[in-house]
Amino acid sequence: MEKDTGTILRQQALGEHGLIITWCTVNHGIVRTAARLARKPGSELSGQVDLFHECELLFKTATQGDLHTLSSVNLITPRLALRGSLNKLRLASYLSRLLLATVEAGAADPAWHKLISGALDYVATTIPRRAILLHFEKRLAELHGLYSPAESPHSALLRHFQHLPAGRNELLDSLPA
Numbered sequence: 001m002e003k004d005t006g007t008i009l010r011q012q013a014l015g016e017h018g019l020i021i022t023w024c025t026v027n028h029g030i031v032r033t034a035a036r037l038a039r040k041p042g043s044e045l046s047g048q049v050d051l052f053h054e055c056e057l058l059f060k061t062a063t064q065g066d067l068h069t070l071s072s073v074n075l076i077t078p079r080l081a082l083r084g085s086l087n088k089l090r091l092a093s094y095l096s097r098l099l100l101a102t103v104e105a106g107a108a109d110p111a112w113h114k115l116i117s118g119a120l121d122y123v124a125t126t127i128p129r130r131a132i133l134l135h136f137e138k139r140l141a142e143l144h145g146l147y148s149p150a151e152s153p154h155s156a157l158l159r160h161f162q163h164l165p166a167g168r169n170e171l172l173d174s175l176p177a
Contacts (some may be wrong), residue, residue: 001071004028007117008053009096013039013149021049021070023057024116026098029107033059033070033078045073051132052079052092054122081124090171091128095119097165101139102157111143130175133168 006025014020017040023031026057038045048055049070054077059071060069099116119136133152141153146160158164 001060002028002030002068003056003058003115005054005056005076006031007113007120008055009100009116011049011051017043019049020067022100024103024113025057026110026113027108029109029112030103031059031068032066032101032105033052033057033068033072038070045070048073048131049073050078052082052096053077054079054117057061061086063143075120079120083119086110087128087174088123090167091133091175092120093117093165094133094165094171098136098140098157102144102161102162109143115139115143128175130172131177133172133175137163 001042004024004025004027008021010022012020014036017038018034018036019038021033021035023033025031035045035049037043038049045157053075056074058071058075060071064066064073082088095116099112103112119132123132137153137157138147141156143148144157144160147153147155148156
């Protein structure tokens with residue numbers, strides 16, 4: 001069993017009652033776990049696993065593949081304020097998708113978790129602005145070793161990774177300066 005602290009960045013249905021949960025963790029990087037009964041009424045995971053929640057998780061490592069088995073979670077921070085505004089939710093979602101598009105599973109560097117966790121905490125407590133997204137892109141480019149003052153961080157990330165999540169321009173247009 002492995003124990004870690006992580007933020008939920010994505011959830012996908014798994015059968016009738018299960019979820020595949022993608023985490024950004026402190027010690028294991030990007031981790032995918034299967035929570036077989038998470039959506040079943042009365043499940044001990046009900047209400048504990050939701051997007052952007054920060055949790056302590058216990059999981060059994062997969063012997064094959066990268067889908068580990070989630071054993072238990074302990075909710076630390078739900079970040080409920082992200083659901084209080086559409087722009088907060090859109091910004092948090094884009095930041096999560098951007099991180100997932102640029103960080104490989106298993107890249108066990110605590111800096112990834114610190115970046116996304118800090119960004120989500122900040123978005124939850126402030127008015128969402130363009131500067132938050134631009135700063136996140138800069139820090140992401142720096143952590144990847146791609147940042148140069150001669151090129152925008154977004155351009156550097158796009159040049160290196162070839163494909164970034166859709167919706168950035170629309171998001172920037174909807175956010176105040």
